[in-house]
Amino acid sequence: MILPGATIGILGGGQLGRMLAIAAAQLGYRCHAYDPNPDSGAAEVCAEFTCAPWIDRNALGLFAAACDVVTFEFENVLAGPLAAIPPGKLWPPSKALEVAQDRCNEKAFAESSGGRPAPYVAVDSAEDLARAVERIGTPGILKTRREGYDGKGQWRIDSPRDAEGLRLPGTNLVYEGFIDFAAEFSVILVRGADGEVRFWDSPHNVHRSGILTTSTLPAPSAVVEQVPAARALAAKIAEALDYVGVMTCEFFATGTGPVFNEMAPRVHNSGHWTIEGAETSQFENHVRAICGLPLGDTRTVAPRVAMENLIGRDVERAAQILAEPGAHLHLYGKAEARDGRKMGHVTRIGR
DSSP states (O other): OOOTTSEEEEEOOSHHHHHHHHHHHHTTOEEEEEOSOSSOTTGGGSSEEEOOOTTOHHHHHHHHHTOSEEEESOTTSOSGGGGGSOTTSBSSOHHHHHHHTSHHHHHHHHHHTTOOBOOEEEEOSHHHHHHHHHHHOSSEEEEESSSOOTTTTEEEEOSHHHHHTOOOOSSOEEEEEOOOOSEEEEEEEEEOTTOOEEEOOOOEEEEETTEEEEEEESOOHHHHTTHHHHHHHHHHHHHHTTOOEEEEEEEEEETTEEEEEEEESSOOGGGTTHHHHBSSOHHHHHHHHHTTOOOOOOOBOSSEEEEEEEEGGGGGGHHHHHTSTTEEEEEOOOSOOOTTOEEEEEEEEEO
């Protein structure tokens, strides 16, 4: 057990790291953020900050030595250099990163645990893409296998002609068939070092242009009916990874059961509602798990909860939101509001 007063290292300096550090501070921990970007939102609320490249093994080693436990808020951290962090000090384990960083590996891992992803084919050339489109059909979506988030690194293909005219970016790709679904939802769990698993209620997620817009509870019946099967898969994945911390798996609710979309080996945007909407937030429970503390209650505390992302110029509604009863505003300290950039979120608690 890592007791309060110790230092938690956070790989990544974005808003997830910021909210992790705030939750850790409430439990009496100090946080030390590591990020290549000097303009780090997490650094503003952490006791210490290391600004260095992900490939700098020396800097990572010194960072790890200054921390009692290390976690990450960003799965695109290079897994190789993390060998500088001693085994048993990094949670979740680096294997979770290795799986989640490659979309083909991620889908194959889900399949090995009994899950069902959308039809997919690895694509490394124009010829591969043509064969993938012929095999799976259209419409479909071509994605980079690594990196890419919030709709970045994705190309919709509505016909074979779209594929023929596409200039490939020169990176490993995956082509996925579209899924006919009733709703999107996520399974958010926390797993302790002793193997205990707890789940939060699954929110109904709505995306626009590849970016999560809202997560709402209670979810519609199309989601609720498929949560047990989705939870069972998520728990199997966590166990197979020897996972410790918060993990999220995203699903499509379909007429034939839940279809696995992707996993996030970290706290997740669709769990932001838990700060005010659950007995224990995803951020606090992540800290509890990686420090070996008892896990907190994950029950939802209100009949209705809705989280809305504030994207780009949405942040200009901050004063209006603050005037709303039951609205809880979280701003991430980002100076420039750009299209597609998450500037904050608001959670509305309803009766």
